[in-house]
Amino acid sequence: MTDEKRDVLLSIQDLHVWFELRRFGFGHAGYVKAVDGVTFDLHYGETIAIVGESGCGKTSLMKTILGINKPTKGKVVFDSKDISAFHAEDLRQYRAKIGYVQQDPFGALAPFMNIHRILEEPLIINGIKDPAERERRVRKVMEEVKLSPVDDFLHKYPHMLSGGQQQRVVIARAIILEPQLVVADEPVSMLDASVRVEILKLLRGLQEKYKLAVIYITHDLSTVRYFSERVFVMYAGNVVEKAPVNDIVHSPKHPYTEALMDATSDPDADNALKYRELPAGEPPSLVNPPSGCRFHPRCPKRIENLCDVEEPHDLKADRHLVACWLYK
Amino acid sequence: MPTENLLSIQDLVLHFNTQKGPVQAVDGVFFDLGYKEAVVVLGESGCGKSSLAKAMLRLLPRNVSKYGGKVFLEGNEIMGMDEEQFRQNIRWVRMSLVPQAAMNSLNPVLKVGDQVAEPMIVHHGVKKEEALVQAAKMFQHVGVPVDFLDRYAFELSGGMRQRVAIAMALVTAPALVILDEPTSALDVLTQANIFNVLKRLKKELEVSFVLITHDIATSSELADRVAVMYAGQIVEVSDAHRFFNEPLHPYSRMLMASVPRLRANQEPEFITGQPPSLLNPPTGCRFAARCPKRFAKCTEEPPVYNVSDIQVKCWLYAS
Numbered sequence: 001m002t003d004e005k006r007d008v009l010l011s012i013q014d015l016h017v018w019f020e021l022r023r024f025g026f027g028h029a030g031y032v033k034a035v036d037g038v039t040f041d042l043h044y045g046e047t048i049a050i051v052g053e054s055g056c057g058k059t060s061l062m063k064t065i066l067g068i069n070k071p072t073k074g075k076v077v078f079d080s081k082d083i084s085a086f087h088a089e090d091l092r093q094y095r096a097k098i099g100y101v102q103q104d105p106f107g108a109l110a111p112f113m114n115i116h117r118i119l120e121e122p123l124i125i126n127g128i129k130d131p132a133e134r135e136r137r138v139r140k141v142m143e144e145v146k147l148s149p150v151d152d153f154l155h156k157y158p159h160m161l162s163g164g165q166q167q168r169v170v171i172a173r174a175i176i177l178e179p180q181l182v183v184a185d186e187p188v189s190m191l192d193a194s195v196r197v198e199i200l201k202l203l204r205g206l207q208e209k210y211k212l213a214v215i216y217i218t219h220d221l222s223t224v225r226y227f228s229e230r231v232f233v234m235y236a237g238n239v240v241e242k243a244p245v246n247d248i249v250h251s252p253k254h255p256y257t258e259a260l261m262d263a264t265s266d267p268d269a270d271n272a273l274k275y276r277e278l279p280a281g282e283p284p285s286l287v288n289p290p291s292g293c294r295f296h297p298r299c300p301k302r303i304e305n306l307c308d309v310e311e312p313h314d315l316k317a318d319r320h321l322v323a324c325w326l327y328k
Numbered sequence: 329m330p331t332e333n334l335l336s337i338q339d340l341v342l343h344f345n346t347q348k349g350p351v352q353a354v355d356g357v358f359f360d361l362g363y364k365e366a367v368v369v370l371g372e373s374g375c376g377k378s379s380l381a382k383a384m385l386r387l388l389p390r391n392v393s394k395y396g397g398k399v400f401l402e403g404n405e406i407m408g409m410d411e412e413q414f415r416q417n418i419r420w421v422r423m424s425l426v427p428q429a430a431m432n433s434l435n436p437v438l439k440v441g442d443q444v445a446e447p448m449i450v451h452h453g454v455k456k457e458e459a460l461v462q463a464a465k466m467f468q469h470v471g472v473p474v475d476f477l478d479r480y481a482f483e484l485s486g487g488m489r490q491r492v493a494i495a496m497a498l499v500t501a502p503a504l505v506i507l508d509e510p511t512s513a514l515d516v517l518t519q520a521n522i523f524n525v526l527k528r529l530k531k532e533l534e535v536s537f538v539l540i541t542h543d544i545a546t547s548s549e550l551a552d553r554v555a556v557m558y559a560g561q562i563v564e565v566s567d568a569h570r571f572f573n574e575p576l577h578p579y580s581r582m583l584m585a586s587v588p589r590l591r592a593n594q595e596p597e598f599i600t601g602q603p604p605s606l607l608n609p610p611t612g613c614r615f616a617a618r619c620p621k622r623f624a625k626c627t628e629e630p631p632v633y634n635v636s637d638i639q640v641k642c643w644l645y646a647s
Contacts, residue, residue, distance in 0.1 A: 053515040162602055163373070192372040192542055194586045198598035219516055222545065222590040249590065263520035264545075266589045269568040271548045272366075275527060276520045282485055 006043035009213050014039050015074035017060045032286050034060035036237035045211040049224040052234035058217050062183050067091050096126050099174030101184040105166035109158040116154045122177050145172045164195035181213045221264045225249050233257045236284050236294040243320035253322045256295050334536050335361040340397035342383040350393050351606045353379035355560035366537040368547040371557035377540045381506045385425055420447050420500055428508040430493030434481035441477030444496045451500050466495040470525050487518035506538045523549040544587050548572055556580045559603050559614040566638040576640045579615045
């Protein structure tokens with residue numbers, strides 16, 4: 001699927017998102033470099049997964065795509081328009097074209113609104129004045145996410161629903177305006193194992209039906225292969241590996257991706273018999289990241305006088321793009 | 329029987345009173361655990377896993393309506409003990425707990441070293457200096473640098489805090505530690521790291537674990553035995569090797585089939601429907617409504633069958 005020529009929907013160009021640190025509220029004290037030079041293209045109808053640990057910058061990247069954070073440097077181009085140039089009205093229209101599925105469904109739903117009202121809200125904001133039309137679309141989207149019979153749910157409040165049903169409401173809200181792109185930030189990490197698969201299959205079904213582009217953000221490698229075409233692995237504000245999903249799963253190239261794969265378990269009783277080999281230490285501070293490759297202090301394969309000096313950029317290895325000097 | 333196992337739970341019951349009626353959070357739980365072994369209690373949220381931990385340690389809220397059954401720890405029946413005996417001889421002396429979201433359960437205004445040392449002072453009556461020496465030893469076991477004794481919780485990362493919480497449970501050298509979702513809030517690498525620590529502790533300190541979790545894939549990292557819980561009841565108790573290859577109960581099978589796998593080309597399946605409410609659970613088998621293999625018999629409560637050392641609560645194994 002990735003070989004097809006498709007038009008670019010979203011283009012991230014050398015994106016930097018830095019947050020200023022202030023001393024006593026005014027003196028400059030450095031930057032948190034949450035996203036530091038990320039470049040990629042997302043095509044129409046394509047699903048990508050962004051994988052990384054907490055604090056690697058994946059949420060900052062997502063918020064920049066949603067137009068919540070402003071890029072410090074670089075561009076986010078959606079449908080050939082630079083979103084940082086948008087003003088309030090443009091931004092509203094832009095946000096109608098992207099859906100957002102939050103991590104914690106209960107936190108994402110207003111507790112004082114019933115399901116009908118929650119789903120109607122985006123329609124009202126986007127100027128659909130006819131109540132009958134709104135009603136029709138609310139019912140249609142609820143059928144789509146399998147919240148049926150619809151009448152049983154319409155007048156319920158979020159706390160009356162189970163976690164899986166709440167997440168369905170969040171997904172319904174994200175797709176009710178028929179967006180071109182859906183950003184799903186760890187959509188299943190708060191749900192039970194048996195419900196996770198159900199929600200992922202629902203998302204994938206909707207993606208195929210409406211040819212949605214989806215950015216799936218997660219820290220769980222075992223779910224990406226059921227969902228995405230390409231995987232981007234992020235570490236300390238950089239994308240360290242980009243590859244089609246099967247290539248990542250079968251032959252990870254970057255030592256960090258390898259470490260992530262090694263740390264992910266499949267259910268197997270033999271796991272209990274052996275220790276897992278893991279890189280020592282913890283992800284670096286983003287205020288003062290290590291020089292050269294950011295993974296080099298933890299990397300078992302580092303090359304002295306190279307990895308700690310010069311920063312690697314996308315190097316080609318098979319169908320992967322890897323930010324690692326091993327593939328020079 | 330009770331002497332050869334470290335822990336033997338028989339028909340443990342814990343019901344709560346609520347405005348809507350009694351909630352049968354733990355309803356007839358049973359399993360055995362040997363020395364230096366780990367049992368994984370698997371179940372979805374709301375199935376009573378955490379209530380089981382509370383029932384075992386007698387950390388009960390006020391609205392308990394029914395609490396009973398037998399728990400043998402090292403051959404002694406502990407449910408019959410009075411509160412003071414239990415506090416002095418069992419809780420945190422022979423059996424301790426790493427609570428859910430343990431990384432956020434540390435006291436923010438105490439140094440972590442003092443917190444880890446505290447159980448020694450309270451339960452073994454040692455001086456603070458001695459207790460701190462013991463705490464330092466535990467820090468080494470769980471892989472936290474000893475100079476972190478003087479730090480506060482906010483100065484540590486999530487993984488480090490989790491290790492400190494484990495050290496706190498281990499400092500009095502208990503025979504059994506209950507881990508309630510020890511890694512669910514942690515990153516993949518940290519998670520794998522904590523499991524390495526737990527595996528090592530099991531060997532080095534000769535401690536047994538009850539691991540309560542909903543994460544089937546990572547639970548296999550520690551499991552010697554597996555107990556599957558559904559709607560307040562244990563539906564299957566099995567040896568880990570046999571369980572992860574071929575579970576017996578229909579619920580366990582569907583649960584295993586729902587796990588996304590990294591290394592196998594197997595499409596995960598989900599279980600339709602929802603677990604029943606524990607306020608008014610169905611009579612008969614509680615899984616019947618979602619079970620693809622149900623038949624007439626399932627309207628009656630199934631007994632526990634023993635199928636070559638696997639205990640399974642399902643009518644399918646009647647013969």
